[in-house]
Amino acid sequence: MCGITACIGTENSVELLIDGLRRLEYRGYDSAGIAVKNENGISVTKRVGEVSELVAAVEQNPISGTFGIGHTRWATHGGVTDGNAHPHTDESGRIAVVHNGIISNYQPLRAELESKGHTFSSETDTEVVPHLIEENLRNGASPEAAFRAAIGTLSGSYAITAIIGDEQAIFATRSGSPLVLGVGDGEYYLASDVPAFIQHTPRVVYLHDGDFVVTTPDGYTITDSAGRSVDRPIEYIEWDPETATKGGYEHYMYKEINEQPGALRRTTQGRLNTHTGGAELEEFPPGAFADISQIHLVAMGTSHHAGMYAASLLNARGIPAYAFMSGEYSVIKPPVTPNTLVIAVSQSGETADTLDAIRRARAAGARTLALTNVVGSSMTRECDDELLLRAGPEIGVAATKTFSSQVAALALLAERIAEDYNGTKSPDSRELIDALARLPGDVQEILDTSIAREIAIEYEDSDAYFFIGRGSAHPVALEGALKFKEISYEHAEGFAASELKHGPLALVTPITPVFAIFTGHEDEATLSNMKEVQARGAPVIAVTSDESREVVEFADHVLTIPDTHPEVAGILANVQLQLVAYHAANLLERPIDKPRNLAKCVTVE
Structure with a gap:
């Protein structure tokens, strides 16, 4: 969930930050924002909705900066509003912070800060961080020391990046939430995941829990919580950057x-x-x-x-x-x-x-x-x-x-x-x-050769979709149902085929197609279950090899898989079910790559 991106040492930070956020959209989010440092201080723009809404806001009121941080938020504390979107700042606007994860002790921290005169403008747990940094600066700490001290008071999981005052630096740390450093030629990136900056550099440093990193236009340093220098190797990502793009496909x-x-x-x-x-x-x-x-x-x-x-x-x-x-x-x-x-x-x-x-x-x-x-x-x-x-x-x-x-x-x-x-x-x-x-x-x-699209068209108006299988085909049935429901938003359920007569058979009607998975193991029993649902009027789509003559004879439709070892057949059956789910969702014009309420990487429990 959520996405962080940051860059320094470049001349077009706004463009790079927005591009990084676009490449992190798959993680799931409900708002997006950026903060950039320029000669006038820190400029922040953030909006509810997709990154395109943020782009429109920046085009309407242009901002610029030599370095900055960005974020796509998935609401946990506080509703989906512009005010709750990241980045968050202190009262003076001289500190900006983005955060993934959950700060579990934010309420007592907020109460203590409020007692010292701090005023909060959001409902988020994240906003305590810039105020903690601000309080430490007031007490005479240097920017890095203020950042470290603020982090030292937090409980929970987090990846945090911050811009502080006039420092030409980005401060970052992680604990229980991913954060990676991209090392370019005189430019540096921070992100939740490599695709955010893979277009610009394949060199990556994976930060460990408890690591603190300070990036400047001249380089970076990594230390532990006690301030001791730590060595983290630079690793080379062997992806072709094109593999992180759609490459001509619709989704x-x-x-x-x-x-x-x-x-x-x-x-x-x-x-x-x-x-x-x-x-x-x-x-x-x-x-x-x-x-x-x-x-x-x-x-x-x-x-x-x-x-x-x-x-x-x-x-x-x-x-x-x-x-x-x-x-x-x-x-x-x-x-x-x-x-x-x-x-x-x-x-x-x-x-x-x-x-x-x-x-x-x-x-x-x-x-x-x-x-x-x-x-x-x-x-x-x-x-x-x-x-x-x-x-x-x-x-x-x-x-x-x-x-x-x-x-x-x-x-x-x-x-x-x-x-x-x-x-x-x-x-x-x-x-x-x-x-x-x-x-x-x-x-x-x-x-x-798949006819999955034709199957999706045939059963587009069904009331529900059931998936059944035995042995290793049972988890394939569950996975087929999960794929179908998560991207089509239609009701789909997976069962062990043997479970049908113990309750789920009551749900079978002529408008509930059943996908029956045959892998060459216990196929006779699954065939019996297939005939049971057909007797109740339900159409059956068999996923099987064309060697299964009896199955092919009795099924209403067949999604064929090559003849193979029974322990591998489930992988092939699953590919057919993926295609069915995709085409069904596409016919319904669903946002296939970004299903509602879901995220690619679930980093909070």
């Missing part, structure tokens, strides 16, 4: 659906040995998982569905594995031992619920592993081990290529763990590895 989501063959090749590259039929993960040499007795997969949303898929693969190999919604992990409190492996699954590596879950697991003595798409993310630093997806940037709020890559990577990891746990490869390991090697081509075949 990021559709582009990312079509990028799945390439993403899957990167995910599996160097990790498949088709000669031995094994998974080769250089991160985990033989014996790396020899002492593991059980596995917990913690994640939220789409990543949770990938975790459920992986749990079914691990259980099939005789390994006790359980998928938990990370937001419920601290409530359920499943037993954890030193021989428990907790796998955190997150596209961004910054998901607040999942970070909390792995921290609790580590405190209980578990080993932790991060499966994420983002190098240098909080999870990669906090977990004992990491496995990167290498899927490339994903901008659309609805996760597509990262789900496919998560499941593919988890299938490889399941094979690798099974070798240590069982002392040998799985009986059909070679067939699975061969199927994963064919996966990019199989996905491309679906993209080239």
Whole structure:
């Protein structure tokens, strides 16, 4: 949620800040604003609505500056108003601050500041920060010391950047919310995520919790909370900047659906040995998982569905594995031992619920592993081990290529763990590895031949949409329903196929199409469920290979997937369901890349 951008050492800071905010729109927001430093002080413009509203305001009343900060806000404290939008300033207007996260102790801080004569103009938690800095300056502190002291009084999660007085500098810090530094040629950037500045520099410094950074036109310094210098390496982002743009597609989501063959090749590259039929993960040499007795997969949303898929693969190999919604992990409190492996699954590596879950697991003595798409993310630093997806940037709020890559990577990891746990490869390991090697081509075949748009047109006026599947097809059904509802705003539900007759069958009518997913496992039982809903008048769209003759014979419509290993078929079925959701939402003219009330990276619980 929310987005921060900042730049210094450039001549066109307003243009760069606005461009950075545009590139962070996928994170979800309800207002946007910028503050820039110029010879007259600090100029602030902020507006409710999309970045386009901010642009219109700047065009109407132009501002300029040599450096500045920007923000897209997602309302948490206070309503969606211009006054509550960021940046926030002190009373004099000489300090400007933007903030992601939640300051949990802002109320007593605000009360104390008000008792000292400070007047607040917003309902936000963020506004205490510029007032705290102002109070420290009044007491004789230097700008940097005033910033540090203000941060030292805060509780909660935050990424904060600030402009203070006449200092030719941007001050920033993070704790529990992402912030990265971009290093250009005589210019420097700060942002919530790399796409904000990837057009200008591929060199990135990932800041750690507790880091303080001061950027000036001449360079930057990074220190810890005690003021000691710390060394953070510059890493090179290998994305082509074009991969963070729409590239001619109408929506990021559709582009990312079509990028799945390439993403899957990167995910599996160097990790498949088709000669031995094994998974080769250089991160985990033989014996790396020899002492593991059980596995917990913690994640939220789409990543949770990938975790459920992986749990079914691990259980099939005789390994006790359980998928938990990370937001419920601290409530359920499943037993954890030193021989428990907790796998955190997150596209961004910054998901607040999942970070909390792995921290609790580590405190209980578990080993932790991060499966994420983002190098240098909080999870990669906090977990004992990491496995990167290498899927490339994903901008659309609805996760597509990262789900496919998560499941593919988890299938490889399941094979690798099974070798240590069982002392040998799985009986059909070679067939699975061969199927994963064919996966990019199989996905491309679906993209080239899918009739998903025709299906979306056929059932556009339906009352609701149901998705059913068994085994690893169950999380695919849940994911298919999630994609459909989050971008189309239509009612959609996913069920285990076996659950239908225990209640949901009461909802089935001739205007509730049912998508039945067949993967080559327990297909006869799912076929029976398909006939049950047809007997109630519901049309059935089967997602299956054309080898399933009986399924094809009985289905009203078929979304075909190439014949493959049953444990891989769910990935292919999911691609078909992504296309159905996309085309359904497009027919309804929904804002597909930015669904209402949702954000790409959920950094508050």
